[in-house]
Amino acid sequence: MSSVKTPQNAEQLRIARITDSGGPLLLACGQSLDVVDIAYETWGKLSPNKDNVVIVCHALTGDQYAGGVNPITDRPAWWPRMIGPGLPIDTNRFFVIATNVLGGCMGSTGPASIGPDGKAWGVRFPTLTIADMVRAQIRLVESLGIDRIFAAIGGSMGGMQVLEWARQWKGRVAAAIPIASAARQSAQNIGFYEVGRQAIMADPDWCEGAYLEAGKRPDRGLAVARMAAHITYVSEEALKQKFDRRLQDRQDFTFGFDADFQIESYLRYQGASFVDRFDANSYLYITRAMDYFDLSTEHEGQLTLAFDGVDARFCVFSFSSDWHYTPEESKAIVRALNAANVEVSYVTIETSKGHDAFLLDEPEFEAAMTGFINATADACGLAAGLVDEHAG
Amino acid sequence: MSSVKTPQNAEQLRIARITDSGGPLLLACGQSLDVVDIAYETWGKLSPNKDNVVIVCHALTGDQYAGGVNPITDRPAWWPRMIGPGLPIDTNRFFVIATNVLGGCMGSTGPASIGPDGKAWGVRFPTLTIADMVRAQIRLVESLGIDRIFAAIGGSMGGMQVLEWARQWKGRVAAAIPIASAARQSAQNIGFYEVGRQAIMADPDWCEGAYLEAGKRPDRGLAVARMAAHITYVSEEALKQKFDRRLQDRQDFTFGFDADFQIESYLRYQGASFVDRFDANSYLYITRAMDYFDLSTEHEGQLTLAFDGVDARFCVFSFSSDWHYTPEESKAIVRALNAANVEVSYVTIETSKGHDAFLLDEPEFEAAMTGFINATADACGLAAGLVDEHAG
Numbered sequence: 001m002s003s004v005k006t007p008q009n010a011e012q013l014r015i016a017r018i019t020d021s022g023g024p025l026l027l028a029c030g031q032s033l034d035v036v037d038i039a040y041e042t043w044g045k046l047s048p049n050k051d052n053v054v055i056v057c058h059a060l061t062g063d064q065y066a067g068g069v070n071p072i073t074d075r076p077a078w079w080p081r082m083i084g085p086g087l088p089i090d091t092n093r094f095f096v097i098a099t100n101v102l103g104g105c106m107g108s109t110g111p112a113s114i115g116p117d118g119k120a121w122g123v124r125f126p127t128l129t130i131a132d133m134v135r136a137q138i139r140l141v142e143s144l145g146i147d148r149i150f151a152a153i154g155g156s157m158g159g160m161q162v163l164e165w166a167r168q169w170k171g172r173v174a175a176a177i178p179i180a181s182a183a184r185q186s187a188q189n190i191g192f193y194e195v196g197r198q199a200i201m202a203d204p205d206w207c208e209g210a211y212l213e214a215g216k217r218p219d220r221g222l223a224v225a226r227m228a229a230h231i232t233y234v235s236e237e238a239l240k241q242k243f244d245r246r247l248q249d250r251q252d253f254t255f256g257f258d259a260d261f262q263i264e265s266y267l268r269y270q271g272a273s274f275v276d277r278f279d280a281n282s283y284l285y286i287t288r289a290m291d292y293f294d295l296s297t298e299h300e301g302q303l304t305l306a307f308d309g310v311d312a313r314f315c316v317f318s319f320s321s322d323w324h325y326t327p328e329e330s331k332a333i334v335r336a337l338n339a340a341n342v343e344v345s346y347v348t349i350e351t352s353k354g355h356d357a358f359l360l361d362e363p364e365f366e367a368a369m370t371g372f373i374n375a376t377a378d379a380c381g382l383a384a385g386l387v388d389e390h391a392g
Numbered sequence: 393m394s395s396v397k398t399p400q401n402a403e404q405l406r407i408a409r410i411t412d413s414g415g416p417l418l419l420a421c422g423q424s425l426d427v428v429d430i431a432y433e434t435w436g437k438l439s440p441n442k443d444n445v446v447i448v449c450h451a452l453t454g455d456q457y458a459g460g461v462n463p464i465t466d467r468p469a470w471w472p473r474m475i476g477p478g479l480p481i482d483t484n485r486f487f488v489i490a491t492n493v494l495g496g497c498m499g500s501t502g503p504a505s506i507g508p509d510g511k512a513w514g515v516r517f518p519t520l521t522i523a524d525m526v527r528a529q530i531r532l533v534e535s536l537g538i539d540r541i542f543a544a545i546g547g548s549m550g551g552m553q554v555l556e557w558a559r560q561w562k563g564r565v566a567a568a569i570p571i572a573s574a575a576r577q578s579a580q581n582i583g584f585y586e587v588g589r590q591a592i593m594a595d596p597d598w599c600e601g602a603y604l605e606a607g608k609r610p611d612r613g614l615a616v617a618r619m620a621a622h623i624t625y626v627s628e629e630a631l632k633q634k635f636d637r638r639l640q641d642r643q644d645f646t647f648g649f650d651a652d653f654q655i656e657s658y659l660r661y662q663g664a665s666f667v668d669r670f671d672a673n674s675y676l677y678i679t680r681a682m683d684y685f686d687l688s689t690e691h692e693g694q695l696t697l698a699f700d701g702v703d704a705r706f707c708v709f710s711f712s713s714d715w716h717y718t719p720e721e722s723k724a725i726v727r728a729l730n731a732a733n734v735e736v737s738y739v740t741i742e743t744s745k746g747h748d749a750f751l752l753d754e755p756e757f758e759a760a761m762t763g764f765i766n767a768t769a770d771a772c773g774l775a776a777g778l779v780d781e782h783a784g
Contacts, residue, residue, distance in 0.1 A: 029647035127647035187631040187655040188623065194656045195619045197649060198663070199591055202612035220594035227587045228620050231580065236715075239579040245686055253684055255421035255519035257589060257676060261683065263579040264586045271590070284649060291653065292645055294637055323628075323715075 013107045014064075015039045018139035025102075025136060031126040034116065038140045039100040039107025043067050043083055044091035046146070052382055053146050054089055055137065056098040057154030057161035060229075060286055061278055063106035066098040067091070072106075073277070078359060081366065088369040092385045093377065094150065101161075102136040103128045103286050105279035112212060112279045122281060123209030128289045130157070134164035148172040150377060152312075155179035155358035156325060157286070160293050163333070166312040167295075175376045176312040177369070179358045180322050182329035183303055183336065184294035189324065192232055193287035196225030200280045209281060222280040223271030230270045235321035235354030239263060303332065307340035313379075314344040315372040317358070317365065324355035345372060405499045406456075407431045410531035417494075417528060423518040426508065430532045431492040431499025435459050435475055436483035438538070444774055445538050446481055447529065448490040449546030449553035452621075452678055453670055455498035458490040459483070464498075465669070470751060473758065480761040484777045485769065486542065493553075494528040495520045495677040503673035504604060514673060515601030520681045522549070526556035542769060543567035544704075547750035548717060549678070552685050555725070558704040559687070567768045568704040569761070571750045572714050574721035575695055575728065576686035581716065584624055585679035588617030592672045601673060614672040615663030622662045627713035627746030631655060695724065699732035705771075706736040707764040709750070709757065716747035737764060 015037045019025060024032040041064040046052065056066045056079065067083030069076060083089045083096055100108040103125075111125040141149065152165035152173055159181020166176040182189075200206055203221030207214045231239075243263040247253075250260065259265040299305035314337055318330035327348050337344040349365045351357045358365065378384075407429045411417060416424040433456040438444065448458045448471065459475030461468060475481045475488055492500040495517075503517040533541065544557035544565055551573020558568040574581075592598055595613030599606045623631075635655040639645075642652065651657040691697035706729055710722035719740050729736040741757045743749045750757065770776075 029645075123649070127645075184637065186628065187635045187637060187653070188628045190637070190653050191619075191623045191631065191655050191659055194651075194653075194659055195616060195623070198619060198660070199594075199616045201649070202591075202616055203594065204596055224587060224591045224594055224616065227583075227590060231583045231587070236578065236580045239583065243579045245576065245579060245582070253421075253519075257515070257593070257680065259586075261579070261582050261586075263583050267583055267586055268590070288649065 013039055014041060015107050016140050016143050018136060018143055021143055022139050025132075025139065027126050027132045028129040029127045033109065033126065036102065036109045036136060036139075037107065037113070038102065038109070038136050039104075040064050040140060041066065041098050043096040044094050046095040046144075047383060050146055051148070051150060051380070052094045052377075053141070053149040054094040054096045055141070055149055055152045055165065056083065056089065056096055057137075057152060057158035057165075058098065058101065059154070059156035059158050060290065061226075061274070061283075062158070063104060064098045064100045065106075067096065081361065082369070088366050088373060089153065090373075090385075093382065097141065097144075099137050099140055101133045101286065103133065103282060103289065105282040108136075110279065111209075111281035111285055120210075120212040122212065123284070125281070125285065127292075128285055130160045130289050130293045131164050131168070133289065134161050134168055137161070137165075138169060149174070150380065150382065151175035151177060151373065153177040153179070154181075155317075156181055156355065157290050159325075160290065163295060166310045166314070167306065170309050170311060173312040174380050175373070176314045177317065177372070178314070178330075178333065179317040180319055180325050180330070180355055181333075182293075182325045183306070183333050184296060184329075185291050186329070189232075190291045192228060193291060195228050197284050197287060199224040199228070200284060203280075206280065211280070217275070218280045219275040222275045222278065222283060223268075225280075225283060226274040226278075227267045227271040230267060232324040233354060233356045235323065235352055237321060237352040238354050241352065303336035304339040307337055307342055310337075310340065310342050312342070313376055314342060315368075315376075316344060316346045317368070318346075318348050319353065319355065319357040319362075319365075320348055320350045321352050322355040322357065405431055406433060407499050408532050408535050410528060410535055413535055414531050417524075417531065419518050419524045420521040421519045425501065425518065428494065428501045428528060428531075429499065429505070430494065430501070430528050431496075432456050432532060433458065433490050435488040436486050438487040438536075439775060442538055443540070443542060443772070444486045444769075445533070445541040446486045446488045447533070447541055447544045447557065448475065448481065448488055449529075449544060449550035449557075450490065450493065451546070451548035451550050452682065453618075453666070453675075454550070455496060456490045456492045457498075459488065473753065474761070480758050480765060481545065482765075482777075485774065489533065489536075491529050491532055493525045493678065495525065495674060495681065497671035497674040500528075502671065503601075503677055504671045512602075512604040514604065515676070517673070517677065519684075520677055522552045522681050522685045523556050523560070525681065526553050526560055529553070529557075530561060540564040541566070542772065542774065543569060543765065545569040545571070546573075547571035548573055548747065549682050551717075552682065555687060558702045558706070559698065562701050562703060565704040566772050567765070568706045569709065569764070570706075570722075570725065571709040572711055572717050572722070572747055573725075574685075574717045575698070575725050576688060576721075577683050578721070581624075582683045584620060585683060587620050589676050589679060591616040591620070592676060595672075598672060603672070609667070610672045611667040614667045614670065614675060615660075617675060618666040618670075619659045619663040622659060624716040625746060625748045627715065627744055629713060629744040630746050633744065695728035696731040699729055699734055702729075702732065702734050704734070705768055706734060707760075707768075708736060708738045709760070710738075710740050711745065711747065711749040711754075711757075712740055712742045713744050714747040714749065
């Protein structure tokens with residue numbers, strides 16, 4: 001059994017048992033969980049009237065370590081450009097909370113957690129939805145004594161959570177910022193994630209989901225799943241710019257199956273490093289939640305009806321070269337919000353970087369985020385910064 | 393060891409041992425093969441002056457059974473709409489030859505063939521290039537007493553072979569028709585095929601390539617490889633039209649990892665049925681040959697120089713929604729041919745079907761093929777049909 005850098009190795013993990021005060025968490029599948037832990041991290045300070053809370057929601061393989069340095073890896077967190085003093089989500093002004101989603105593997109309850117019978121849940125864990133993840137986040141926020149948030153912000157699957165926040169907490173979410181996301185998972189995306197799931201489940205070390213009990217890990221299958229998904233996160237143009245057909249530390253083909261090309265070496269590295277930080281069953285559950293996501297389902301395909309009564313002010317972001325969650329899918333959200341009389345701005349960032357652009361150096365994106373967040377915070381009457389930061 | 397429908401089960405296989413007359417086949421990797429069989433199929437009749445030969449080149453997972461019915465499966469061959477009496481490649485006029493590529497698994501010598509030591513080659517088989525495949529095809533054609541061809545036609549990897557035919561047999565190829573192809577494999581495509589190779593090699597039943605000797609088959613890995621590749625053969629629009637988020641024989645989610653969605657069921661079927669007809673090591677070798685394909689490599693990136701002296705008349709086809717081999721990649725071929733003063737027509741077919749459109753019902757494509765083929769044959773002075781077909 002390989003060593004995985006999970007919170008079991010970490011000392012500073014912050015976890016809230018959200019079922020202690022709220023009771024069992026009822027899930028969309030009909031089952032309920034009696035014990036649910038949600039791991040989270042915060043930045044900044046909660047204002048005296050608790051009006052400056054920003055929820056940051058992570059994507060498929062993210063976690064609660066959004067800003068600054070990830071204490072598990074001692075490397076930059078996944079959104080260090082966005083969260084911090086003077087950054088778009090300014091921790092001098094906002095109290096930022098990021099959780100590890102329900103079903104995740106960085107301290108929140110998920111399939112790797114110990115179940116009621118004292119053994120790891122494995123695939124006996126109930127299937128989750130994005131709405132379930134947000135229900136758990138709301139419980140956490142409530143447990144911190146917070147009854148409204150200034151903003152929910154997230155990219156990719158994080159954007160799906162943002163949509164759910166605005167729906168589940170009507171009247172309590174001032175601003176909603178879904179980035180590079182969609183209101184319904186496309187057939188193509190279901191297909192790519194199904195490839196990943198099949199790769200994991202084809203690995204004999206998956207052990208029908210009970211690998212933890214068996215002392216094994218389906219690392220090979222999980223690495224293949226990650227490689228397949230990773231290609232969708234980058235535009236073809238970016239792959240061409242970054243790698244094209246350049247060879248990896250060699251002058252000519254080796255005429256074999258080594259990683260002759262840089263793109264091969266890069267993908268192999270993505271796969272190999274991923275298995276050190278992620279649980280294969282979590283990958284199954286979280287991709288399944290994304291597949292199941294379609295806000296229009298309960299409204300006979302009418303997305304507009306899904307936004308009925310939503311009163312957050314929206315800013316929807318997309319990236320021109322994103323083919324994983326396309327600008328067209330963001331526009332569908334915008335059209336439905338418009339039709340539902342929800343205030344919405346829409347920004348498409350011209351970039352060649354593809355889906356992962358929201359994690360990368362995109363000055364226009366950061367500027368637009370800063371502008372929308374601050375203008376909305378000003379309109380809401382939020383203090384420009386914490387008093388003690390401005391004193392003296 | 394599962395039963396695989398390969399030529400070992402077939403009775404009517406036509407095979408030529410091309411090394412009998414030509415001696416060992418020297419490969420681009422520097423190695424040579426002493427014994428090479430090429431399996432092939434023909435339709436129509438060779439004209440008395442042997443001027444009506446059309447070579448049809450198959451794509452990654454195709455074989456020599458291009459027209460009519462595949463005798464191994466008793467189902468339609470892979471290009472039945474294109475090859476036959478009165479069809480675009482009219483077998484009343486042309487003598488059509490299709491081979492199974494070198495490295496394939498439908499009767500041609502490949503990694504599943506028995507090597508010099510009496511054991512299956514496995515990954516000891518030398519690495520191949522597209523140029524090697526065409527060298528073997530030329531040997532075959534020569535062994536049939538043919539010293540020029542009217543046309544080379546093929547889609548996807550078949551189009552790469554078409555480009556090689558025009559380069560290797562200058563003065564002997566009248567028409568070249570590369571369809572939905574490219575002159576250099578893109579980083580994105582290398583990436584997708586690397587995912588497939590890693591899926592195969594991650595399967596313990598791959599046995600480091602020696603699965604035939606071990607009495608095993610890496611079916612799970614090969615199925616995942618096929619699933620990943622298959623998504624690239626279809627446009628997102630086509631997936632939406634054909635499947636969208638429709639459920640497979642059920643009214644609601646099962647909240648598990650069964651194939652709830654039609655797209656999942658479809659991909660699983662693609663994977664499961666593929667392993668019945670294809671050899672995993674052949675998949676490694678043939679995808680590698682595609683990765684290595686870049687006509688501009690030997691000319692410092694100048695594709696035009698690769699077409700120096702080429703005198704075939706070209707018709708390059710692409711499909712508007714093909715993101716596996718994009719219209720832009722076809723245009724790059726056209727631009728280079730133009731710059732090299734090679735006669736070339738370019739046709740983009742507007743379709744939502746994606747890459748696989750060349751295999752599907754596309755009336756405009758078939759009409760344009762018919763028009764180009766017949767006009768070029770007329771210009772070459774080919775008889776409009778075989779004499780005995782017109783007698784009486």
